[in-house]
Amino acid sequence: MVHLTVDIGGRPGADCRGFCAYCYFKHAKDVPAFGCRYCLPFLKGCDYCTRGVKEEYAGFIPLQDVAAAFLADLQSVTGDVTRITISGGGDPSCYPEFTDLIELLGTLEVPLHIGYTSGKGFDDPGIAEFLIAHNLREVSFTVFAADPALRREWMHDPTPESSLEIIRRLAAKIEVYAAVVILPGINDGDVLTQTLTWLREIGVKGVILMRFANTPEQGLILENAPILPGQRTHTVEEFREIVCKSAAAYPSLRISGTPLYDPAFDSPFALRNMPDLLEHLPKIHKKATLITGAVATPYIKSVVSACGGDPSSVVGVAKEIACLITIDDLKQLDLSAVESTVIIPGRAFLHDAEAEKILSSDGVYRTVVRGPEMLSADGETSMGMSETDVLTMEMEGFSALIRLINQYGNST
Secondary structure, rough: EEEEEEEOOOOOOOOOOOOOOOOOOOOOOOOOOOOOOOOOOOOOOOHHHHHHHHHOOOEEHHHHHHHHEEEEEEEEHHEEEEEEEEEOOOOOHHHHOHHHHHHHHHHHOOOOEEEOOOOOOOOOOHHHHHHHHOOOOEEEEEEOOOHHHHHHHHOOOOHHHHHHHHHHHHHOOOOEEEEEOOOOOOOHHHHHHHHHHHHHHHHOOEEEEEEOOOOOOHHOOOOOOOOOOOOHHHHHHHHHHHHHHHHHHHHEEEEEEEEOEEEEOOOOOOHHHHHHHHHOOOOOOEEOEEEEEOHHHHHHHHHHHHHOOHHHEEOOOOOOOOOHHHHHHOOOOOHHHHOEEEEOOOOOOOHHHHHHHHHHHOOOEEEEOOOOOOOOHHHHHHHHHHHHHHHHHHHHHHHHHHHHHHHHOOOO
């Protein structure tokens, strides 16, 4: 199975008919490079942590260049291509040569997938039939609400009725996954019930509920908080409860949430409640401090404890999501509780040398080790996985983490 991605470029807010009111990239600043797992040991900053994290493109890529890059990728693969995904920093529905691109890709007779669209660039409902005829088989479509007035106000969609009609037509023929960013008092409560009822009725396959983020602790690392001054956000547990109740009320819809929760698999960290699988993980024989985000902390503590480790070795920072931890989060730690070996999240935006310097600022030298890229799958990722896939990821991730502890940690 070979999956190829077609990158059309584009800039958030500029190549999508304007920012949605709640967009993560709204007010984003040109922040210095964070550092990451791809950086050279002696150089902080690479293409990923300077440009990629901000989805920083010059604009949409001309179709001729998109086609040339895709052809090069196509010629380099072996085996049959089973899916082609269209993505970019801008919204595919706003790509000026969108229909030409779809016609070109459609000639390959390979299932097409649009990784994300708001639909704000689609004004004619007839585009739905065009897409289906040219092998579109799956699309992730931001909805916000089934009420066109709310969609117009909060997504700044100039033709919300057309966008909703396109979703309806697509859902009748192909797999449509809806995304709903939840703003307390705006599209939760009765509005969410109405939206989910409508999505169920038109045949949408699944819904990812996404908690609105408005503070640096919730993941706004581009110096762009607050996105909506004065707008309340749900706590993690409040949001988890919304996801659970929604999934129970609409069993025919595959509903999950990010940052928590996927009721279908009891994930992330489904492993914590499976003693038979926990017994197959390596035992922890040494000590190391594990840095993670606030959301994952209690779950990782549970698994570490089950494997013979000290749960107090798991140290959560204020940042809720581990992969969005930056150097500012490490500066807030009480180093007196930190071991001489520190394992940081694999995808955290940290330069290893800088992290080592900060973590040794009390005069005690500490070795920094980068951990596995992922220990579990959040609701956005697990939406397209099976329970076996999720548990396999967790077993592999925690096995790798424990091996790092036992390799680099201190004797207990």
